[in-house]
Amino acid sequence: MRSRLTALRQGWRSEPQPNPPSGDLLTVRDVVKHFAFGPLVPWAKKRAVKAVDGVSFRIAQQETLGLVGESGCGKTTTARMILGLLAPDAGEIRFLGSEIGRHGPAKRRHRGRIQAVFQDPWSSLDPRMRVGDAIAEPLVVNTRVRGQELRDRIAALLEAVGLGPGAARNYPHEFSGGQRQRIAIARALSLNPDLIVLDEPVSALDVSIRAQIMNLLKDLQQELRLSYLLIAHDLATVRYLTDTVGVMYLGKLVELAPTGELFTRPAHPYTLALIDAASAEVRDRPPIVLRGDIPSPADPPSGCRFHTRCWLYEQLGRPEICRTEQPPMIEVLPKHITACHFASEAMQPPTGAALAGSDPSVAGPAATAPLVGPGPPALSSGGNQHARRAPADRIRH
Amino acid sequence: MTRPSEAAGDPAPLNAQARTGAPRIDGPPDPDTDPSAQEPPVLRVEDLRTHIQTKAGLARAVDGVDFELRRGETVGLVGESGSGKSMTALSILRLHPQPAARIVSGRVEFNGTDLLSLSEREMRRVRGRHIALILQDPMTALNPVYSVGDQIAEPVRLHQRLRGLSLVERTLELLRLLRIADPEARRRAYPHQLSGGMRQRVVGAIALSCAPEVLIADEPTTALDATVQAAYLELLKDLQRKMHLAILFITHDFGVVGRMCDRVVVMYAGRVVETATRARLFQHPGHPYTHALLRSVPTVAAPTQRLLTIEGQPPPVTEFPPGCRFHPRCWLYERLGRPELCRTDLPLLQATGPNAQVACHFAAEVGRHRPDMGEAHDAVGVPA
Numbered sequence: 050m051r052s053r054l055t056a057l058r059q060g061w062r063s064e065p066q067p068n069p070p071s072g073d074l075l076t077v078r079d080v081v082k083h084f085a086f087g088p089l090v091p092w093a094k095k096r097a098v099k100a101v102d103g104v105s106f107r108i109a110q111q112e113t114l115g116l117v118g119e120s121g122c123g124k125t126t127t128a129r130m131i132l133g134l135l136a137p138d139a140g141e142i143r144f145l146g147s148e149i150g151r152h153g154p155a156k157r158r159h160r161g162r163i164q165a166v167f168q169d170p171w172s173s174l175d176p177r178m179r180v181g182d183a184i185a186e187p188l189v190v191n192t193r194v195r196g197q198e199l200r201d202r203i204a205a206l207l208e209a210v211g212l213g214p215g216a217a218r219n220y221p222h223e224f225s226g227g228q229r230q231r232i233a234i235a236r237a238l239s240l241n242p243d244l245i246v247l248d249e250p251v252s253a254l255d256v257s258i259r260a261q262i263m264n265l266l267k268d269l270q271q272e273l274r275l276s277y278l279l280i281a282h283d284l285a286t287v288r289y290l291t292d293t294v295g296v297m298y299l300g301k302l303v304e305l306a307p308t309g310e311l312f313t314r315p316a317h318p319y320t321l322a323l324i325d326a327a328s329a330e331v332r333d334r335p336p337i338v339l340r341g342d343i344p345s346p347a348d349p350p351s352g353c354r355f356h357t358r359c360w361l362y363e364q365l366g367r368p369e370i371c372r373t374e375q376p377p378m379i380e381v382l383p384k385h386i387t388a389c390h391f392a393s394e395a396m397q398p399p400t401g402a403a404l405a406g407s408d409p410s411v412a413g414p415a416a417t418a419p420l421v422g423p424g425p426p427a428l429s430s431g432g433n434q435h436a437r438r439a440p441a442d443r444i445r446h
Numbered sequence: 447m448t449r450p451s452e453a454a455g456d457p458a459p460l461n462a463q464a465r466t467g468a469p470r471i472d473g474p475p476d477p478d479t480d481p482s483a484q485e486p487p488v489l490r491v492e493d494l495r496t497h498i499q500t501k502a503g504l505a506r507a508v509d510g511v512d513f514e515l516r517r518g519e520t521v522g523l524v525g526e527s528g529s530g531k532s533m534t535a536l537s538i539l540r541l542h543p544q545p546a547a548r549i550v551s552g553r554v555e556f557n558g559t560d561l562l563s564l565s566e567r568e569m570r571r572v573r574g575r576h577i578a579l580i581l582q583d584p585m586t587a588l589n590p591v592y593s594v595g596d597q598i599a600e601p602v603r604l605h606q607r608l609r610g611l612s613l614v615e616r617t618l619e620l621l622r623l624l625r626i627a628d629p630e631a632r633r634r635a636y637p638h639q640l641s642g643g644m645r646q647r648v649v650g651a652i653a654l655s656c657a658p659e660v661l662i663a664d665e666p667t668t669a670l671d672a673t674v675q676a677a678y679l680e681l682l683k684d685l686q687r688k689m690h691l692a693i694l695f696i697t698h699d700f701g702v703v704g705r706m707c708d709r710v711v712v713m714y715a716g717r718v719v720e721t722a723t724r725a726r727l728f729q730h731p732g733h734p735y736t737h738a739l740l741r742s743v744p745t746v747a748a749p750t751q752r753l754l755t756i757e758g759q760p761p762p763v764t765e766f767p768p769g770c771r772f773h774p775r776c777w778l779y780e781r782l783g784r785p786e787l788c789r790t791d792l793p794l795l796q797a798t799g800p801n802a803q804v805a806c807h808f809a810a811e812v813g814r815h816r817p818d819m820g821e822a823h824d825a826v827g828v829p830a
Contacts (some may be wrong), residue, residue, distance in 0.1 A: 077516060117672035225759045255526040255760065256698050257775075260742035260753040267752075282672060285701070289744035290752065326676035327746045329704025329728075338680045339673040342641040358673075 071159070075108040075131065075275050078142035082126050086347070098347045100126040101308060103140070104172040106293075106377075108244065111270065113277040115308070117285040117323065121346045124280045125221055126299075128246050132165055133261035134157035144244070161191050161240035168249035170229030174221040180207075180232050181217025187239045206235040209272075210265060227258035231265065248280045265289060284327040288312055296320050299346050299354040302378075308384040318361040318395045337399060354388065361395055486558070487514035488692045489538070489577075492794055494552035496530075496537045498763075505763040507533040507547070509716035512795065515660065520686065520693040522707035522724075524700070530716040531696050535662045538694075539577060556660070575605040578653035582665040584645035588637040594648045595621075595633030601655045620651040625681060643674035650682070657689060664696040679705055700743055704728065709801065712736050714773050715761055715771035716796060722802040730813065731806035734778040738817050740782050754817055770807065777817040778808060 083097040096330045108114045116124040120282050129135045131142055133149055142149050167173040174183055181203050183260055188194050194202065204214035210231040214394045221229055230250065237245050242348040250266065251259040267290065281287050287294055287308070294311045296304040296319065300375060304317040315321045318337075325336040339358045356371040368390070381396065389395050452605055456517055496508040497577045508530045515521050519760040525531040526574050538554050540561065554561040557803055561572060573579075581587045589597060602608050608616055614633075621629035624647040646666060653661060663682070667675040683706065686693055703724065704708055710727045712735070722735040731737040741754040758775045773779045773788040785805050795803040798810075806812065 119673060153642060227759055256743060257526060257756040258759060260755045263744070264753055264755055282745045284672070285744040288746055289750050295698065311747060312749075322673055322676075324746055326672040327701055329701040329747070336676065338677050340677065342643045345669065446742055 073107045073147060074110050074112075075278075076141075076143040077107065077127070077131070078105050078141050078143075080104050080127065080137045080142060082123075082130060082135060082138055096347055098345075099300045099349060100346060101130070101137075102349075104295075104297070104300075104302045105140075106295050106302065106305055108278060109278055110243075112293065113270065113279055113291045113305050114252055115279040115281060115291035115294045116297055117281060117284060117287050117294060119282065119343055121299065122297040123300040123346070124297050125248060128165075128278060128280050130246055131244075132163055132246055133160060136366055138424075161187070162192050162242050163244045164237035164240065164242040164247065165246045165248065166230070166237050166250050170221075170226060170233050171253075173233050174229060176221055178220075180221065180224075181216065182217055183221075183232065184217070184236045184239050187236065189242055198339050202239070205240055207232075209233045209238065209269065209357050211261075225258075226254050227261055230254060234262075234265065234269070238273070241273075242275070244276045244278065246278045246280070249280070249282070251286060252281070252283060259286075266290065275316045278288060284312075284323060296323065299349050300345065301354055301388065302391070303355065304387040305378075306382075306387075310382065310385055312388050314382075314385075314396055316381045316385060316392045316396050317355075317389045318359050320387075321395065321399070322360065334398065353388075360399060361389075364399065365391060365394065456462060460597045482547040485516060487516045488557060489515040489694070490555040491538065492555070494534065494537055494554065495550045496533050496542055496547055497550050498533075498543075498547040500546070500764065502762075503764040506588075506716050506766065507763055508537055509766075511552075511713070511716075511718050513605070513711045513721060515692045515694055517659070517692050518686070518690050519709065520683075520695055520707045522697045522703045523694060523712040523713065524703060524710055525713035526698060526760050528629070528715075528760055529713040530763075531713050532664055532712070533697055535579070535664050535694065537761070538662065539568075539573055539579060541579075542572075554807060569615065571605070574601045574653075574658070575656040576658050577660040577662065577829040578656070580646075580649055580653050580666045581663065582668050584642065584649045584669070587639065587649050588639055588645060588698070593634050593636055594640070596672075598633075598648065598651045598655055599717075601652060605656045616655070620655055621648075623685070624648070624651045625652065626651070642670055643678060646678060647681070650678075650685075654685065654689065654691075659684075660692045660694065662696070666695075667702065668697075668699075675702075676705075682706070694719040700704065700740065715766050716763070717792075717805065718803075719772065719805045720803065726799070726802055732798050732802060732809055732812055733772075733806050734776050734817075735772050736811055737812055738777055741817065774817070778811060778815060781815050781818075782808060782811065 081103055083099050085095045085097050087093050087095040092232075104123070106114060106128055116127060118124050126135065130137050130360055131149070144159050144163065147213055178418050181200075184206055185199055187237045188199060188202065188373070203217050203430050207214055207216050212228065212231055212235070216224075216232070221232065224232065247266070247299050251262050251300040254262060263286065266277070270277060279287065279290055291308045294308050295302050295308060296311070296317065304311065304315065304320050308315070310322065312324060315324060322337045322339050325338075328336065339360065341358050344354070344357060352370070352372040353359070353376050356362045359371070362368070362371050370390050374390070376390045378386045378388050379392060381392050387395075487662065491511055491513050494508055494511045495506070498505040499506050506587065511530070511534050513521065513523075522536065523531045533542060533547070537549055538561070539547070542549065549562060552562065556572065556576065558575065561569065564572070588594070595614075595617050597619055599613050602616050603613060616631055618629045622630055626632050626647055632640070632644075637648070640648065646669075666682075667678050670678060682693070685691065695702070697703060707724050709721065709723050711718055712727075714735050720727070720731070720736050722732060727736065728740065731740055738754055738756050742756055744750045744753060755818060756775055761771060761774070767774050768788040769787070769791055770776070770779075770793050776788070779785070779788050785807070793805045793807045796804045796809065798804045804812075
């Protein structure tokens with residue numbers, strides 16, 4: 050089976066594949082997308098939802114990047130721009146070295162190389178199309194494959210996602226949610242893409258089915274050398290599937306780090322709160338619970354957008370810099386960047402003052418063990434101490 | 447027991463039992479007595495069966511469910527969609543869709559009274575006042591054309607006959623109890639003017655308005671964002687301590703179970719397959735289904751090399767397999783050489799330890815074997 054799929058992969062390339070030397074498949078730089086809204090009269094002052102407001106990251110070959118965040122953080126808008134469904138207002142998105150979203154022919158050439166799997170397989174498949182036709186459509190539109198060759202490819206694709214070739218004759222309603230998601234994956238694979246955007250691929254599925262789909266995605270990635278952009282709100286899924294994670298909050302990327310490091314040593318107070326919110330275990334330190342709701346992206350808070358809900362801001366006595374200055378992206382550890390004025394404080398365990406309704410005596414320095422995983426004790430090294438001092442100096446001025 | 451009304455010195459206590467002439471339901475026990483395991487459960491469900499007539503045939507949505515809920519305790523009712531957990535909740539309150547769904551047998555004892563034997567009129571006095579319900583989506587639970595203040599006041603008006611200024615006072619008190627900032631202004635707001643987290647707090651205020659003994663929460667945080675969900679769960683826990691509530695928490699999320707629940711009831715295909723304390727369930731799951739399910743869910747706490755997969759999918763509710771309903775997907779059944787017993791006899795809940803019951807013919811074998819991380823189940827073989 051494996052050799053058949055690999056053979057198909059080589060066979061159905063219509064043109065020789067340009068080999069990107071650098072290893073970066075996709076580069077997103079300072080991308081901005083605002084949606085204007087307001088009364089529909091020309092003289093009215095328009096406001097804008099700052100859905101994505103300066104986001105940069107890159108995805109290497111065969112890498113999985115996860116974007117996590119709560120509703121309104123801009124993760125789906127970012128994905129839509131990468132798919133070419135929305136044009137960015139500023140910044141650039143480069144796929145294999147050339148820019149997407151500006152020029153017609155280039156855009157069309159990329160369409161087939163970047164594919165998508167959406168959250169809800171009940172709405173992403175046309176109920177009146179047979180499964181085989183749904184998988185064939187991208188091939189019919191974009192290639193000259195027809196007849197027996199087309200049927201062979203559909204059979205191979207269905208087999209690759211764990212369905213029998215007979216499934217091609219059935220309609221989507223005859224399948225369960227997990228099977229439909231497999232069909233959606235087969236359709237995404239039909240044009241032999243390099244990058245697949247997975248927008249919440251398992252959250253609509255039953256708990257016992259999720260593992261099947263997640264393992265399938267992992268296997269296909271290895272087999273077909275795919276890169277994934279995973280959009281998810283469930284941190285456990287992200288931890289399982291990704292190599293790198295970007296955490297977004299109100300249109301900004303607040304932290305970007307290798308997955309293992311992000312979970313063991315989060316450097317942004319929001320990331321720690323998200324991890325605490327998703328943790329099942331009762332720890333010896335009370336979990337951080339954020340107060341209030343997510344502010345509207347149409348009217349984000351000044352300075353650091355997270356400061357209105359930030360536990361560290363409260364713990365540090367509400368430093369002015371958080372309210373006035375947008376924190377720049379700084380590299381706290383190699384490949385680990387974060388946008389927080391007090392990143393090194395954030396990497397220390399929270400003290401009692403930060404924990405809502407908790408007893409300060411409980412959360413002493415001894416209560417740190419679960420957060421700090423095994424690894425080099427980089428926190429106490431010289432470079433970081435310097436980084437920790439710097440913002441404090443700025444406050445004293 | 448601290449009730450919000452006592453703190454405020456309200457003239458009409460929230461638990462104004464005498465006024466309504468409700469069915470004889472015992473009031474709360476003396477607050478000074480310590481709740482212990484010996485105390486009779488507030489809610490006891492025995493062999494509950496709710497069947498639904500559908501086009502596809504008879505759906506045995508709830509088909510023999512037993513569990514108990516004690517004062518001050520949170521019991522998690524866990525299962526996949528179609529396992530019957532929500533229909534169990536609706537059946538307890540007799541809110542199941544009628545006439546399609548019928549409770550065909552069983553008892554639902556609330557403080558000793560069988561709710562299934564009450565008249566509809568008597569039942570109305572139990573709902574909201576003694577047993578309250580929070581549903582998943584606050585936007586559908588709230589009425590868009592009434593202000594949230596009116597909606598919070600309604601149960602208080604009906605069950606406790608408060609009127610005028612004292613009704614407004616109670617509404618404000620409840621908004622404050624649910625930590626809603628600026629209650630005077632929020633009272634006049636309509637649901638669409640509030641955020642998702644705030645709406646679910648309003649639903650919480652309605653549910654707790656008459657200081658019920660039992661709260662049934664059906665996936666109350668599924669529609670909320672992660673950090674808002676965490677805050678809501680903390681708030682529920684805090685209110686539970688203050689009001690000494692018994693909570694039946696329905697969820698499919700083991701993360702929420704780990705945070706909230708003291709005991710867990712696991713359902714599969716209309717039946718309870720396991721009940722255990724939280725710690726026991728996570729450390730020594732007793733049913734092959736629970737065992738496999740816990741290994742098929744990734745965690746944030748530690749990296750997972752490869753998830754276990756459970757073959758197949760849950761059976762359709764109209765066509766449960768004979769014998770043990772999990773056997774077509776069961777790893778232990780395969781491991782034990784497909785014993786005939788699993789195909790022919792429905793396993794009953796049996797005690798496997800203190801506070802632990804498992805419905806499996808081979809419960810003793812579960813701990814001795816491990817599910818195979820078999821690649822045979824996977825669509826594409828992992829390249830070596």
